[in-house]
Amino acid sequence: MKDIFRFAGLFILCYFVCIFLYRVDFVKSMINKPLRSYSVGWISSFLPSAEISQQNIAGKSGIDAEMYLIYGNPILIEKAKKEAKQSGQAYATIPTKSMELHLFEMFVVPVFFLISLFIATPLILKEKMKGLLISLLIIFxxxxxxxxxxxxxxxxxSRIGIYELGDSEMKTLSILLGVFSLGFTLMLSFILWLVFGFKKSNFVQIFNSLFKNA
Incomplete structure (x- = not known):
């Protein structure tokens, strides 16, 4: 039981240390910047018919904590630019839409959760790092x-003329997005820890001895 309490205490400590460090402006910026770049690049590569960009959302401290994903139909965007040029307007009204991406909930929380679980697990360093890297890869x-x-x-x-799906396809996507909730992501993280961390740790022997003595 002592080892279990030590694990729980170390896990909570590690998680709160990670969250505390994330609140430091420099650390937050260092984490969010590559996440924003990755998100835009990844989406652009899979949805090439859309014009994808991003706009940062500055938090209270002035650090960009979240982001708007800006998207539009390239044909409509080019048309708006030409019309503005022909009419002599200095600026064109670009027909784009946007959605907000919560990087903290989407990426940071599950990653910190996994890191804290593996740090707290009584496991040799090599196996700990191997299990953590595999788990992070799957979560990513x-x-x-x-x-x-x-x-x-x-x-x-948004019905902007690209990637317009039918009702059944939209319903399927809606169901999938319900599965992709933060709670499910954390559950998946926990399962990955069970497979790549818990099973290879001393916890197996500890729990076996507890059940034998029960």
Missing amino acids: MFISIKLICLSTFEISN
Whole structure:
């Protein structure tokens, strides 16, 4: 039981340390910047018919904590630019839409959760790092699929002439997005820890001895 309490205490401590560090402006900026770039690049590569860009959302401290994903139909955008040029307007009204991406909930929370679980696990360093890297890779793939589903749903729902899905396809995407919730992502993170961390740790022997003595 002592080892279990030590694990729980270390897990909570690690998680709160991660959250505390994330609140530091420099650390937050260092984490969010590559996440924003990755999100835009990933979505652009899977939805090439859409014009994709991003706009930062500055938090209270002035650090860009979240982002708007800006998307539009390239044909309509080019048409608006030509019309503005022909009419002698200095600026064109670009027909774009946007959606908000919560990077903290989408990426940071599950990653910190996984890191804290593995740090607290009584496991040799090599196995700990191996399990953590595999788990992070799977979680990143899961979140990346979520990004594509979310972007496709929003673009289709905007009816801008690209990636317009039918009712049944939109219903399927809506169900998928319900599965891709933060709660499910954390559950998946926990399952990955069970497979790549818990099973290889001393916890197996500890729990076996507890059940034998029960």
